[in-house]
Amino acid sequence: MSRIRVAVTVDGIRRHVDVEPDRALVDVLRDDCGVTGIEHGCTDGTCGACTVLVDEVEIRSCLMLGVQAEGAQVRRLQDRRCSADPR
Numbered sequence: 001m002s003r004i005r006v007a008v009t010v011d012g013i014r015r016h017v018d019v020e021p022d023r024a025l026v027d028v029l030r031d032d033c034g035v036t037g038i039e040h041g042c043t044d045g046t047c048g049a050c051t052v053l054v055d056e057v058e059i060r061s062c063l064m065l066g067v068q069a070e071g072a073q074v075r076r077l078q079d080r081r082c083s084a085d086p087r
């Protein structure tokens, strides 16, 4: 599958990544941007472990495509944990 170049700012750092059009934002952030602290929990939008701010709106990044983040400002939320995670 061909990749699409996406420019996204993560925690104030501008990044350019080539992503498959069907990849979730959570995977792009973790695997392509090297962002830690975003958890990959349920993958169906229920646990909230992958929640980030995209242009100051809380988004479950497992439900958003990485290509939809083109031009966006993404920020991690601190101290978020999957509700199923006992930590």
Ligand code: FES
Pocket: 039, 040, 041, 042, 043, 044, 045, 046, 047, 048, 049, 050, 051, 060, 061, 062, 063
């Ligand atoms: S991984 Fe659970 S809401 Fe995204």
